[in-house]
Amino acid sequence: MSVIGFVGLPGSGKSEAAAVAEDWDIPVVTMGDVIRAECRDRGLDPATEHGRVAQALREENGPAAIAERSLPLIESELEASDTVVVDGIRSDVEVDRFEEAFGDQFRLVCIEAPFEVRKERLDLRGRDAGDEEGGESLEDRDQRELDFGMGAAMERADLTVENTASLEAFRERITEILTEGSR
Numbered sequence: 001m002s003v004i005g006f007v008g009l010p011g012s013g014k015s016e017a018a019a020v021a022e023d024w025d026i027p028v029v030t031m032g033d034v035i036r037a038e039c040r041d042r043g044l045d046p047a048t049e050h051g052r053v054a055q056a057l058r059e060e061n062g063p064a065a066i067a068e069r070s071l072p073l074i075e076s077e078l079e080a081s082d083t084v085v086v087d088g089i090r091s092d093v094e095v096d097r098f099e100e101a102f103g104d105q106f107r108l109v110c111i112e113a114p115f116e117v118r119k120e121r122l123d124l125r126g127r128d129a130g131d132e133e134g135g136e137s138l139e140d141r142d143q144r145e146l147d148f149g150m151g152a153a154m155e156r157a158d159l160t161v162e163n164t165a166s167l168e169a170f171r172e173r174i175t176e177i178l179t180e181g182s183r
Contacts, residue, residue, distance in 0.1 A: 001078055003102045004178065005086040005095070007153045008111035010141045011118030013163040013170060017111060018087040020174040027077035031088035034069045051136060051144050054090075058148070067094040071101055083178065091149030095156055109177060110157035113164055115142075 004021075006014045018028045035054045039046040044053060057065045070086065077084045089095060089108065098106045113121075119138050136144070154160075159177065163170050 001105050002083045003106045005089045005098060005108045006111060007089040007108060009145060011122040012111040012113045014087055014111055017174045018085055020171050021085040021178055024178055026083050026085055026178060027081050028085045028087055029070055029073045031066050031070050034066050063091060063093040064097045067097040089153055090145060092152035092156060093149060095153050108157045110154045110160040111163050112160060
């Protein structure tokens with residue numbers, strides 16, 4: 001059994017790493033999906049309320065709330081798969097919770113890329129609309145994530161991947177990590 005968590009600032013490559021896992025038929029539990037579901041349950045638009053609901057969940061249920069809601073999903077996937085990827089870890093408290101649940105079978109991978117590279121990627125995806133269109137700027141998103149404790153989580157990573165080369169090189173490196181994790 002292996003649980004591999006991805007952590008990194010917006011636009012660093014977490015979603016692409018998760019896509020590599022899916023290409024290898026490795027189940028992915030996306031913590032953001034937990035937040036999007038909660039947005040819908042509250043009658044809110046996940047596209048505009050994601051950050052606010054993430055913060056509210058943590059305030060209402062403690063800093064490990066999203067990890068707690070993700071655990072049953074991870075455990076369910078582990079019933080049929082030796083390896084599961086967790087996409088979107090945001091804090092050291094969440095890392096603590098996953099380490100508590102999975103022990104040495106949990107590995108944390110930090111994905112990093114410079115601000116300008118991340119901004120360009122998000123602009124291409126239409127994910128950094130900026131305040132003028134009602135969205136959050138990348139600077140604000142980074143700060144929100146860091147306020148959750150992401151910096152501390154990133155520092156605890158077992159492995160760091162610099163995502164500054166080609167997409168092909170990044171996908172190859174993630175494949176190596178995933179195949180090592182499934183052994």
